[in-house]
Amino acid sequence: MDPAFLIGIVLAFGSLYAMITLEHASLGALFLPAPMILVFGGTIAVGIASATMRDALSAVKALPRALRGDRRTASAVIEQIVGYAEKARAEGLLSLEQLAPDADDPFVRQALQSIADGTDAEELRMVLEDEISSAAARNRTASKFFATLGGYAPTVGIIGTVVSLTHVLEQLDTPDTLGPMIASAFVATLWGLLSANFMWLPIGNRLQRLAELELERMTLVMEGMLAVQAGSPPHHVGERLQALVSDRSAGKGAAKRESAPAPETVDA
Incomplete structure (x- = not known):
């Protein structure tokens, strides 16, 4: 469990x-x-009205994931796939079917079963890419729903303040109560913000962010399982996946360096 949240x-x-x-x-004055x-x-309510019930339910189902975080790291995924490569090299691709029920990740389970069923590489890539696209769409819907709530909440809070101030103006004949009423x-x-x-x-x-990490992990699984299907040696599979992780990290660093402004030169 990731305790950051x-x-x-x-x-x-x-x-x-x-x-x-x-x-x-x-403190009690804030909990009205x-x-x-x-x-x-x-x-x-307005968040649900601006989306669909399916979107709202999908967002509610994603809440435990936001609290729990992503427990699967890239190194654990690489170690798992290298183990599959070793078994496939020693006992053949059909032996992977025995490991499919024990896989805790449905995406990995699907890839193992497809390889054992004899799916060719091009079709396997298409199937896994479609699954990645579907997962990206689901994750995007959940994160967008909560971001929409964050946009509505301050405005709803202002509406509540306007309603309360309207009530305050009706009580101008009792100046002793105006202070507490305005504060309320x-x-x-406050609660909107x-x-x-x-x-x-x-x-x-x-x-x-969790969706980005999941897509990176699923891409890693896809490339690794395709390499296993192609019969690559286990150490080559591990090196390739490690390179993918390194390239992704280096790419982010390079992007940050390119976006940074160039230092000004001072003429002598």
Whole structure:
């Protein structure tokens, strides 16, 4: 389990609690039912209205993944595929069918079964690429849904504040209560900004990052299984997959260097 999300959220709300304590503010004044119901309920409602029920359900199903993270590393994937290459080289491709039920990754299981069934390399690549595209679409839908909630939440909070201020203006004949009422009116805006930046946007961005890692892993599996099907020696399979991981990391570094501005030269 990757604890980054839980650590970040706990630190974020801990910082908020520290500020409230240092300012000697009332914590109970922030937990008002009416603005919280409007902000959370309204945000989720307009998020569903802007998508489909299938998108909303897909996003809810992705929540545990955002909390759990991705436990499969590139090194573990490479080690697993090299093991398949060793078995295929020693006992033949048909022996991989025995390993398919034990594979915990459905994508790996599908690749093993296809190889054992005698699928040719071109067709196998097409099948695996289609599965990668489908996974990318599912992940994109979930991350986009939470990013959409992060965009709606501040506006819904402002709506709640406007409604509360309208009620405040109706009570101008009781000036003693105006201060607490105005303070309560801005709680909706606070929860709109808080939920967007402390919850919805972090969840959406984390799901997007996990989707990128999953696509990289699936691409690694595809290339490795194609190499196994082609009968490549196990050490060649491992070296190729290691090179793919290294090239991907180097490519990101090179892209960052190219996007960086060139240093200014000073004429003597």
